[in-house]
Amino acid sequence: MRVEFRLSGSGGQGLLLAGIVLAEAAILEDKNAVQTQSYGPEARGGSSKAEVVICDCDIDYPKATDPDFLLALTTEAYRSYAKGMKKGLIIVDSSVVLDPENKTRTIALPILQTATDVVGKKVVANIVALGVLGGISGIVAPANLEAAVKNRVPKGTEDLNLKALRAGLELASHAKVQE
Amino acid sequence: MSKTTAKLMQGNEACTIGALAAGLEFYGGYPITPSTEIAEICAEELPKVGGKFIQMEDEIGSIAACIGASLAGKKAMTATSGPGFSLMQECIGYAALTEVPIVIINVQRMGPSTGMPTSLGQGDLMQARWGTHGDHPVIALAPGNVKECFELTLRAFDLAETYRVPVIVLSDEVIGHMREKVVLPDPSEIHPLRRAAPATRAGYKPYAADPDGGVPLMAPFGEGYRWHVTGLFHDESGKPTNKGEIADTLLRRLARKVDKNADILADCFSESLDDCDVAVISFGSSAMSALSAVRRARAEGVKAGMLRLRTVWPFPEAIVDKVASRVKRVIVPEMNLGQLALEVERVVGCRAPVTRIGKVNGELFHPDEIYASIMENK
Amino acid sequence: MGDTLSYFRQDMLPHIWCPGCGHGTATGALVRAIDRLHLDKNKVCIVSGIGCSSRAVGYLDFDTLHTAHGRALAFATGIKLARPELKVIVMTGDGDCTAIGGNHFIHAARRNIGITTIVMNNNIYGMTSGQYSPMTPKGFFGTTAPYGNVERNFDLCELAKSAGATYVARATSYHVPLLIDLIEKALLNPGFSVVEALVQCPTYMGRKNKIGGPVEMLNWIKEGTVNVKAAAALPPEKLKDKILIGELYNKQEGEYTADYDALIARVQRKYDKFQGGLYGCASNSD
Numbered sequence: 001m002r003v004e005f006r007l008s009g010s011g012g013q014g015l016l017l018a019g020i021v022l023a024e025a026a027i028l029e030d031k032n033a034v035q036t037q038s039y040g041p042e043a044r045g046g047s048s049k050a051e052v053v054i055c056d057c058d059i060d061y062p063k064a065t066d067p068d069f070l071l072a073l074t075t076e077a078y079r080s081y082a083k084g085m086k087k088g089l090i091i092v093d094s095s096v097v098l099d100p101e102n103k104t105r106t107i108a109l110p111i112l113q114t115a116t117d118v119v120g121k122k123v124v125a126n127i128v129a130l131g132v133l134g135g136i137s138g139i140v141a142p143a144n145l146e147a148a149v150k151n152r153v154p155k156g157t158e159d160l161n162l163k164a165l166r167a168g169l170e171l172a173s174h175a176k177v178q179e
Numbered sequence: 180m181s182k183t184t185a186k187l188m189q190g191n192e193a194c195t196i197g198a199l200a201a202g203l204e205f206y207g208g209y210p211i212t213p214s215t216e217i218a219e220i221c222a223e224e225l226p227k228v229g230g231k232f233i234q235m236e237d238e239i240g241s242i243a244a245c246i247g248a249s250l251a252g253k254k255a256m257t258a259t260s261g262p263g264f265s266l267m268q269e270c271i272g273y274a275a276l277t278e279v280p281i282v283i284i285n286v287q288r289m290g291p292s293t294g295m296p297t298s299l300g301q302g303d304l305m306q307a308r309w310g311t312h313g314d315h316p317v318i319a320l321a322p323g324n325v326k327e328c329f330e331l332t333l334r335a336f337d338l339a340e341t342y343r344v345p346v347i348v349l350s351d352e353v354i355g356h357m358r359e360k361v362v363l364p365d366p367s368e369i370h371p372l373r374r375a376a377p378a379t380r381a382g383y384k385p386y387a388a389d390p391d392g393g394v395p396l397m398a399p400f401g402e403g404y405r406w407h408v409t410g411l412f413h414d415e416s417g418k419p420t421n422k423g424e425i426a427d428t429l430l431r432r433l434a435r436k437v438d439k440n441a442d443i444l445a446d447c448f449s450e451s452l453d454d455c456d457v458a459v460i461s462f463g464s465s466a467m468s469a470l471s472a473v474r475r476a477r478a479e480g481v482k483a484g485m486l487r488l489r490t491v492w493p494f495p496e497a498i499v500d501k502v503a504s505r506v507k508r509v510i511v512p513e514m515n516l517g518q519l520a521l522e523v524e525r526v527v528g529c530r531a532p533v534t535r536i537g538k539v540n541g542e543l544f545h546p547d548e549i550y551a552s553i554m555e556n557k
Numbered sequence: 558m559g560d561t562l563s564y565f566r567q568d569m570l571p572h573i574w575c576p577g578c579g580h581g582t583a584t585g586a587l588v589r590a591i592d593r594l595h596l597d598k599n600k601v602c603i604v605s606g607i608g609c610s611s612r613a614v615g616y617l618d619f620d621t622l623h624t625a626h627g628r629a630l631a632f633a634t635g636i637k638l639a640r641p642e643l644k645v646i647v648m649t650g651d652g653d654c655t656a657i658g659g660n661h662f663i664h665a666a667r668r669n670i671g672i673t674t675i676v677m678n679n680n681i682y683g684m685t686s687g688q689y690s691p692m693t694p695k696g697f698f699g700t701t702a703p704y705g706n707v708e709r710n711f712d713l714c715e716l717a718k719s720a721g722a723t724y725v726a727r728a729t730s731y732h733v734p735l736l737i738d739l740i741e742k743a744l745l746n747p748g749f750s751v752v753e754a755l756v757q758c759p760t761y762m763g764r765k766n767k768i769g770g771p772v773e774m775l776n777w778i779k780e781g782t783v784n785v786k787a788a789a790a791l792p793p794e795k796l797k798d799k800i801l802i803g804e805l806y807n808k809q810e811g812e813y814t815a816d817y818d819a820l821i822a823r824v825q826r827k828y829d830k831f832q833g834g835l836y837g838c839a840s841n842s843d
Contacts, residue, residue, distance in 0.1 A: 020187065020358060023187050023358060023360075024187045027185050027186070027187055027360045030185075032360050033187065033359070033360050034357060034358065034359045034360075035187065035357065035358040035359075036353065036356070036357045036358075037356060037357075038297075039297055040297060041296070041297065059359075060467055060470040060471040060474060061467050061468055061470070061471035061546050062353070062357050062359070062464075062467055063543060065545065065546065065547075204639070205635065205638070205639055207634075207635060226820055226821045226824040226825070227824055227825060227828050229821055229825070231638045231639060231817065233634065233635075233638055235631065235634070235664075236631075236660050236661060236664040237660065239628060239631065240628070240631035240634070240660075240661055240664070241631075243624065243625070243628045243631035243632045243634075243635065243661075244631050244632065244634050244635030244638070245635060246624075246632060246635065247604070247622070247631070247632040247633060247634065247635025247636040247637075247639065248635040248636065248638065248639035249635075250620075250622060250632075250635075250636060251602075251635070251636045251639035251640045251643070252639070252640070253639045253640075255635070255639075269625055270625060270628070273624065273625050400602050400620040400622075400636060400640070400643065401599065401600055401602065401620060401640050401642070401643045402599065403599035404620065405598065405599065405618055405619055405620055405621075406620060406621075407566070407569075407614070407615055407621045407622075407623070408621070408622045408623065409615065409622075409623035410623065410624065410625060411623065416568070418568070418569055418615070419615060419623075
């Protein structure tokens, strides 16, 4: 079955990398995966969007059409993408100001704060978010997520990133949907 | 680790690895979005295999350096995007007339002018064919996914070396930047071609070939052949000429190199074409959306079919002609205002109506846009 | 002196230059310098752009490349980098080198790539019949400067030096032995060398500016130049409006293609145990 993810936030938050790792974890399970992105001229700041499509089948169209999971780390990203959601689940950072009019199922989790407080590094928020997405979607086994993280992150930062991933999976296990 | 393990790979990366698999020895380029990853990987990988990378002062210099390197016997490539491709046009004609094999990857973005540098466009299709002045032979291939970035770049080198023409890989921003699961062939299965060289220096005539599309033998510089290369029309010995009949013979031979081999060069992906009423004809990233739309229509019982061109130049007329002979309607989605459609219309003629779906907002088609067209008057 | 004629492709002759043109003199000087150095004809590659000067390569019996307007140095850069063992020479003119090819010129100089560049400066576009070039002096006439050139001109040798060339010299079609000597020294410099050869264009430069025929033009060139060694002893007023000839700059610095080969050696040592092979390429593009 085709499952679509959209990871959104601001440039420099590392969501592209999170998307790549998610896709690579899926490949480790012999699934098909495609990752795309859109970006502006800013290397840092500005809006950033990465999409991942995972399927057992052949993936013809590479972009998300109606995401099953939208991750929004900033209010701006939430405002841009939450409205178009039909069937999926929205996962936001706790700092995001929610739109009371939006009736789509939404989960708010302290992703950025977890990176700072639990892992001790703000920069690993993307990997915390990856853990959250992996945990909630259940699309890939945690062991494959761990293997994919280890493959991709810079040498010497494996432990830090694995800690971030586990913190994200932990967050996911307690997550409750706000109806 | 097996060398053929599945890997998540970016389109631009796959183009570069395809080039390296083809035996790339020289890269000359200038940074431009969205092609820059190709230069970055070449800068890192080429020295490891004894190859050369140079960042030139502009795109004109880049393609010129590649032609120079190719004349010195090396397999050479450059990569660019719209504005840089425009700057390269004069030297593409130079390579065509002097018959120097080179590969140019154009990762198309939204133009004209600086346009939207980080957004998708497919507006260089006609430029790839007619960008330089004067009639000239050219081959252009359009990958439709990451795996084909590898395969078609590899093929581009083989074609450039075989026919001694500039070969353009017409990629685009979405294909170039998307990452996809690919399994590459084992290197032992890859047998790249190299230009045919003369056996002896004695009596070497650098441009002697069958007037009906023959390809002359090419000697590398520095090996004692001491031949002359010029962008002027020239005779078999390379000597410049103003004689009309020599120019006529040369230009017709150059054109025939490609025309005569149109069947070998034609390369398309097709799905559900055999019994279809509505054919969607597209290329590059637009075709991904189109295929999704065709499959949805099929699932709903509509007889839709897909033809995606992997070789865009020479235009695969015979294949399109066959499709045109049995469908009731043709739809051409593309990220421009109707360039592929011009060629399709030319071949289809009045046999079936051709619906153009041109899009120029920089965003890849949603499959629904093409599906809606398929369902109209189906 | 060997048989200079053996360096020419006699089947390509006669040449297209006008009677009294200076390009043949400069081409002859290059051939004589090559002959003196006993360079292997099979390992010399001569590249040119577009213009009267650039037609020279067609007449010379080496691997020769007549390229697009202004781009000779860019093509030559590809050849030299691909095969550093070749002696690569560029023959260009003032318009080809300093107008349309100006950017390639300064960057070839900046890289200090081992190319010997002979700039045949006749102060005008001859091939297109007498338009002013970036090296036409202010006030001089051309078909596109019918009221006198209002633009300033380059000092090519100063330009080359500032951009990083490691051998810079100037001579003229009047001072032929000097020209041969300087080209010979330029060919010996491993880095980027520039020899500006002032040459006469009686057909356009001479006629448009009422300088006269070839002989008058050679005299005009002779009167307008001072050897740099003699200049050292002359008072400034004697040097006013004079063009210096001779060796103007000579400094040994690392040559680009040699430095690149050293880089390859360094990288290959580092990746000696490189097991990834073709598909081990780092996914370094994010």
